[in-house]
Amino acid sequence: MVFTGIYEQNNEKVFVIRDTIEVRVPIKFYSQLKKKYTDEEIVSIHEPKVLRHHYTGREMIYITKESGIPLIGHTAFGLIDRGTNLIQVRPVSGCNLNCIFCSVDEGVTQTRKTDYIVDTDHLVEEFAKIAALKGNDVEAHIDGQGEPFLYPYMVELLEKLRKVPQVKTISAQSNGMMLDEEKIRSMDGLIDRINLSISSMDERRGYALAGTKKYSVEHVKNVARMLSESSIDVLLAPVWVPGYNDEDIPRIIEFGLEIGAGKKFPAFGIQNYVRYQFGKKVKGKAMRFPDFFDRLAEYEKAYGIKLKLSPSDFGIHKSPSLPKVFKKGEKLKLDLIAPGRVHGEMLAVERGRVIGVLTDKPVGTRVNAEITRITDNVYVAVTGSS
Numbered sequence: 001m002v003f004t005g006i007y008e009q010n011n012e013k014v015f016v017i018r019d020t021i022e023v024r025v026p027i028k029f030y031s032q033l034k035k036k037y038t039d040e041e042i043v044s045i046h047e048p049k050v051l052r053h054h055y056t057g058r059e060m061i062y063i064t065k066e067s068g069i070p071l072i073g074h075t076a077f078g079l080i081d082r083g084t085n086l087i088q089v090r091p092v093s094g095c096n097l098n099c100i101f102c103s104v105d106e107g108v109t110q111t112r113k114t115d116y117i118v119d120t121d122h123l124v125e126e127f128a129k130i131a132a133l134k135g136n137d138v139e140a141h142i143d144g145q146g147e148p149f150l151y152p153y154m155v156e157l158l159e160k161l162r163k164v165p166q167v168k169t170i171s172a173q174s175n176g177m178m179l180d181e182e183k184i185r186s187m188d189g190l191i192d193r194i195n196l197s198i199s200s201m202d203e204r205r206g207y208a209l210a211g212t213k214k215y216s217v218e219h220v221k222n223v224a225r226m227l228s229e230s231s232i233d234v235l236l237a238p239v240w241v242p243g244y245n246d247e248d249i250p251r252i253i254e255f256g257l258e259i260g261a262g263k264k265f266p267a268f269g270i271q272n273y274v275r276y277q278f279g280k281k282v283k284g285k286a287m288r289f290p291d292f293f294d295r296l297a298e299y300e301k302a303y304g305i306k307l308k309l310s311p312s313d314f315g316i317h318k319s320p321s322l323p324k325v326f327k328k329g330e331k332l333k334l335d336l337i338a339p340g341r342v343h344g345e346m347l348a349v350e351r352g353r354v355i356g357v358l359t360d361k362p363v364g365t366r367v368n369a370e371i372t373r374i375t376d377n378v379y380v381a382v383t384g385s386s
């Protein structure tokens with residue numbers, strides 16, 4: 001077990017595992033157990049203890065095969081199959097940044113209450129079952145509601161995904177702050193592409209957009225350079241927030257061209273800021289999509305590059321997918337088994353799927369619920385009277 005920090009706080013002994021997972025044991029119990037056991041034994045075996053996300057401070061749920069929580073059905077963790085040859089792999093939630101435009105309200109948040117981390121073997125075993133439906137050009141795309149490289153077992157995950165016979169491409173998203181020379185070297189030959197979100201070339205605007213002074217444009221630029229010099233492809237993925245980083249967009253394009261981004265895949269994936277219902281909202285007007293595409297067309301002409309992308313530019317096409325196991329409007333009796341990702345949500349399990357249930361009832365309650373939303377095998381239910 002790799003402890004990257006051990007300290008005491010709020011009457012708890014805190015063990016930080018590989019920078020991301022905090023195991024907290026009450027000092028009272030720790031002092032008793034310490035007489036007989038090593039720290040590793042206390043962290044592995046003994047109760048009571050609480051898991052927390054080291055960056056967000058939120059309660060963290062460790063999802064193993066034994067937990068009984070399936071990996072299909074929720075967007076915060078596990079696997080998402082949207083009916084193409086790309087399978088989204090979500091090993092961890094939570095972020096080290098606090099972007100002012102964050103679509104999942106990460107960082108300082110009003111909505112999120114729980115983080116999740118998934119056991120590597122469990123994740124790959126379930127991934128392999130979906131990949132087997134899809135043919136021989138599967139892309140495993142590691143992303144999530146947060147920064148995927150906070151996953152402490154990323155290299156193990158990549159190694160195991162590589163062994164799934166149908167996998168042709170492995171890609172991931174990152175804000176770059178957790179990457180460095182050593183980590184990039186350890187992933188060389190295992191991952192094909194990293195979509196690096198970099199939304200400014202200016203240090204001050206960079207941390208204004210990231211919502212924290214812990215962010216460094218210079219660091220992320222160095223990561224981009226190191227990636228382009230390795231066997232890993234880098235795609236620069238800025239979020240264009242009108243009125244905030246308009247002047248950065250051409251500078252990001254020039255930087256990408258200078259470092260040779262996009263060896264096999266497109267070099268740029270410029271995204272238009274969208275005001276999501278549960279995302280962070282920036283002041284000012286969002287850009288209409290027709291205007292956004294007109295602006296991209298201007299830059300395409302000016303720089304002689306392709307910026308308007310479609311899934312086929314990444315080799316993504318339709319592919320058989322998992323069957324849906326519920327119908328919209330279906331009524332179910334559900335046991336609430338774990339806290340949900342957001343306030344006012346709990347998790348339930350039925351027919352091999354996890355369901356986000358909108359309710360204020362606690363874990364352990366059995367509720368009457370109705371499936372109200374089904375999107376790509378992601379399920380949301382609301383409760384009626386119990």
Ligand code: SF4
Pocket residue numbers: 095096097098099101102103104105106107145146147175197
């Ligand atoms: S890096 Fe991504 S997940 Fe993290 S706060 Fe920024 S936009 Fe949100």
